[in-house]
Amino acid sequence: MDTLSAAWTLLLTADAELMGIIGLSLRVSLTATLIATLIGAPIGAALAIWRFPGRRLVLLLASTLMALPPVVAGLFVYLALSRAGPLGELGLLFTPAAMIVAQSILILPIIIALVHAAIQPMQREYDDMLTSVAAGPWLRVRTLMWDARFVLVTAVLAGFGRAIAEVGAVLIVGGNIAGVTRVMTTTIALETSKGNLELALALGLILMFIAFAVNVVMQGLTRFGRQYEVA
Amino acid sequence: MIRNMCLAAAIWLAAIPAAAAEFITVASTTSTENSGLLSEILPKFTEKTGIEVRVVAVGTGQALRIARNGDADLLLVHHRPSEDAFVAEGYGLERRDVMYNDFVLIGPGDDPAGISGAGDVSEALVRIAEAEAPFLSRGDDSGTHKKELELWAEAGVTLPDGGWYLETGSGMGATLNIGVATGAYVLTDRGTWITFGNKRDNELLFSGDPRLFNPYGVIVVNPERFPHAKVEAAQALSDWLVSAEGQAAIGAFQIEGLQAFCPNSPEKAGRREQEEERCPADR
Numbered sequence: 001m002d003t004l005s006a007a008w009t010l011l012l013t014a015d016a017e018l019m020g021i022i023g024l025s026l027r028v029s030l031t032a033t034l035i036a037t038l039i040g041a042p043i044g045a046a047l048a049i050w051r052f053p054g055r056r057l058v059l060l061l062a063s064t065l066m067a068l069p070p071v072v073a074g075l076f077v078y079l080a081l082s083r084a085g086p087l088g089e090l091g092l093l094f095t096p097a098a099m100i101v102a103q104s105i106l107i108l109p110i111i112i113a114l115v116h117a118a119i120q121p122m123q124r125e126y127d128d129m130l131t132s133v134a135a136g137p138w139l140r141v142r143t144l145m146w147d148a149r150f151v152l153v154t155a156v157l158a159g160f161g162r163a164i165a166e167v168g169a170v171l172i173v174g175g176n177i178a179g180v181t182r183v184m185t186t187t188i189a190l191e192t193s194k195g196n197l198e199l200a201l202a203l204g205l206i207l208m209f210i211a212f213a214v215n216v217v218m219q220g221l222t223r224f225g226r227q228y229e230v231a
Numbered sequence: 232m233i234r235n236m237c238l239a240a241a242i243w244l245a246a247i248p249a250a251a252a253e254f255i256t257v258a259s260t261t262s263t264e265n266s267g268l269l270s271e272i273l274p275k276f277t278e279k280t281g282i283e284v285r286v287v288a289v290g291t292g293q294a295l296r297i298a299r300n301g302d303a304d305l306l307l308v309h310h311r312p313s314e315d316a317f318v319a320e321g322y323g324l325e326r327r328d329v330m331y332n333d334f335v336l337i338g339p340g341d342d343p344a345g346i347s348g349a350g351d352v353s354e355a356l357v358r359i360a361e362a363e364a365p366f367l368s369r370g371d372d373s374g375t376h377k378k379e380l381e382l383w384a385e386a387g388v389t390l391p392d393g394g395w396y397l398e399t400g401s402g403m404g405a406t407l408n409i410g411v412a413t414g415a416y417v418l419t420d421r422g423t424w425i426t427f428g429n430k431r432d433n434e435l436l437f438s439g440d441p442r443l444f445n446p447y448g449v450i451v452v453n454p455e456r457f458p459h460a461k462v463e464a465a466q467a468l469s470d471w472l473v474s475a476e477g478q479a480a481i482g483a484f485q486i487e488g489l490q491a492f493c494p495n496s497p498e499k500a501g502r503r504e505q506e507e508e509r510c511p512a513d514r
Contacts, residue, residue, distance in 0.1 A: 083301030083459065091459070093302050094256060094287060175256075175287035178270065193404025194265050195411075195429030 007202035011209075017179075022210060025183040028096055028170070029163035032103035037156055040108045044115025044155075045141050048123050059116065065109035070102075074169030077102040081173065094175040099183070102169040107159035114155035118148045153222050157215060164211060184210075254283035255464045258295075258303035260374060261403055262332075263447070264288030266422035266491055272480040276471050282464045290373030290402065298322060298450075301457040304465035306450040307472075310374040314448045323450040329472050330481050330492040331446040334378060335438040337407075337424055338364075338416035342436050346416070352440040353386035360388045363395040365415035369406050370398025374445075379418045382442070420445055422491040446495070449473070473498045 010018060044062075047055055079085050081093040081101075092098045122144045130140050145152065167185035174181030176190060184207045191200040263269050264286055273284045287297065291308040298306050299322055306323065308314060314326050336346060336355055344362035349355035359366050369376040383390055390396050397415070399406045403423050410417040411433045419427075424435060449469050454462040471477045478494035485491060 083457065085300075088301070094285065175285075175289075177285045177287060180285055190265070192408070193261070193402055195404060195407060195427040197408075197429055199428075 003198055003201045003205065006198055007205040007209075010202055011206060018206075020179065021182055021184060021187055022206070024096060024181075025164060025185070025207075026210065026214075028099045028183060029103060029160060031100045032107060032163045033156060033160040035100065035104045036108045036111045036159055039104075040111030040159075041115045041145070041152065041155075042141070044112040045119050045145060047112070047116045048119035049137075049140060049144065059113070062109040062112040062116070066113060068106060068109065070106055070166040070168035071172065073106045074102050074172035077105065077169070077173045093173065094177060094181060096174070096181060098173040099170045099181060102173045103163040103166065106166060106169055107162050110159045110162060111155055114158060115152060118151035118155060119144050122148050149225065150222055153218055157218055160214065161211065164207070164214075253281065253461070253464055254285055255304040255461050255468065256285045256287060256302065257305045257307055257465075257468070258287050258289065258293075258297045259307040260291050260294060260309060260447075261288045262309070262375075262420045262423050263307060263492075265404065266426055266486060268422070268481070268484050268492055271484050272477070275480055276468060276477070279471070279476075280464075280467055282467060284468060290369075290371050290375075291377070292372030292374075298452055301452070301460065304452060304461045305468055306452070307447060308374060308450075309445050309447045310377050311446060311448065313374075313377070314450060318450060321453055322456055323452050326448045326450045327469060327473055327498070328496050329447050329449045330478075330494045330496075331444050332492050333421050333438060334375070334418055334443040334445050335421050335424060335435050336416060336418055337410070337433055338436050339414040340432045340434045342434075344416070347436045349437060352382055352437065352442055355437045356383060356386040356388055359416055360386075360395075365413060366396050367406055367410045367413075367415040367417045368396065368398045369403065370400045371402065373403070375403060375418060375420065378445070382418070385442070422486060425486045425489070425491070447492075472496075 043058075047059055077098060078093065080087050081090065081098050082088055083093070092101070126144060126147075130143065135143065165185065167189050170176075170181070170183055171186050171189065174183070174186065176182050176186040182190075184203060188200045188203045188207070191197075191203065259269065265288065269284075269286050269288075273286070277283055287294070287303065289297070291310045291313065294303070294306060294308050295313055295317055297303050298317070306314070306317070307329065314323075317323050318326050336352075338344075338346070344359045344364040346355040346358050349358055368379055399409055401409075403419055404427070406417055407419060407423070407427055408429060409415070411429055411431045414433075416436075421435075421438065424430075449472055451462060451465045451469050452460045454460055472481075473496035478496055481492050481494040482490065
């Protein structure tokens with residue numbers, strides 16, 4: 001109960017620092033979700049529609065990488081972006097951009113695997129019809145994606161959920177710098193390490209509230225989309 | 232319309248908080264950051280110079296590693312042998328004294344090993360070992376961990392593999408959280424313990440041995456090794472920390488009404504003697 005009221009007080013006072021942290025969390029995780037979707041959805045769809053060499057391997061890899069520990073993804077990006085690493089020249093380490101890269105890598109496999117799973121049954125169902133109208137590859141992908149769009153939303157939400165919840169990757173590549181790379185999860189970890197367990201829990205509740213809000217918005221968009229459904 | 236909305240969303244998402252004109256990255260330890268010292272004194276430096284300071288607070292071992300990779304411009308850490316090695320290997324310019332605080336032993340309030348009456352830190356550790364009372368080590372190559380291993384060696388205690396001596400492999404805060412929950416002894420620094428919010432019935436049981444002094448040093452990375460490093464700005468912060476102004480800011484920082492760090496730059500020798508009279512290690 002104390003935690004709940006502490007969370008409310010934190011939100012209602014709209015502390016500028018907390019608002020900045022929430023804003024950065026949303027920016028980093030939503031951008032990572034957008035990037036992973038733009039890359040992962042076409043790959044997932046292609047894997048469901050066409051047979052090509054290496055297809056099974058890519059699928060196996062995607063479902064294996066769903067278990068990639070965030071710390072490992074973070075380490076990988078750290079080593080790449082460090083000044084001692086191949087992309088060090090860019091100077092991206094300890095910036096929000098590095099956090100976006102790490103989270104994109106983390107959720108890309110989820111998007112690929114879930115989009116594949118969403119499109120595959122549609123492909124089986126529509127294959128004859130699409131072949132009979134001699135649909136080109138672009139029309140085929142578009143038709144299947146559109147008809148699977150409500151399941152695709154779930155894939156995107158699953159990706160966003162993993163991004164906004166993880167702490168291991170953003171901690172390593174962001175460095176939890178106050179006002180620059182500090183997000184909700186790293187703040188929760190920091191407050192826990194300071195022994196401020198109630199505050200940490202209150203921040204956790206706020207994070208859940210934000211995830212709830214994002215889901216409500218996505219659900220609203222889905223409803224809005226259903227109006228245009230062809231009967 | 233939808234395209235414009237997507238574009239606007241993309242711009243909002245990609246917008247990264249506006250960075251100050253100039254910033255430096257400091258690799259430092261959790262004890263300086265979590266105690267609130269750096270967030271108290273660094274704004275004074277930024278106000279004066281316009282240089283933004285970004286602090287990555289990790290264990291000393293990891294901080295040194297970050298600097299070795301060229302990912303920091305300045306180090307503020309607390310393990311003298313590692314600092315000297317860092318400079319000797321050509322990664323950093325000179326190491327300067329900045330301040331010190333002290334390590335303390337905390338444990339359950341009823342003090343089963345009876346360390347509160349020990350004459351010095353070696354005796355306290357021997358009592359823990361003889362009582363086989365649970366002791367938690369960080370085991371993470373941090374400055375505190377390295378110090379702890381040195382203290383055990385000086386006390387002549389051969390550490391068992393498991394049993395009453397356990398490594399958490401975690402940061403100071405995580406180790407303290409485990410320690411208070413299991414009633415174990417832990418070596419920590421005074422500032423972290425005073426600000427720690429989850430003490431339960433655990434108490435500071437032993438402190439005051441001069442060997443528990445915990446000196447912090449500042450090192451600017453070597454520009455010959457790291458041409459991209461912002462050495463001028465880092466040097467400005469290093470100079471400020473040992474200046475009369477910086478030393479005064481460190482000395483004025485208090486946790487719950489007590490001075491938490493003692494400025495000890497020999498470059499301000501006159502001040503130093505006055506400061507030492509009211510330093511936490513002497514309390």
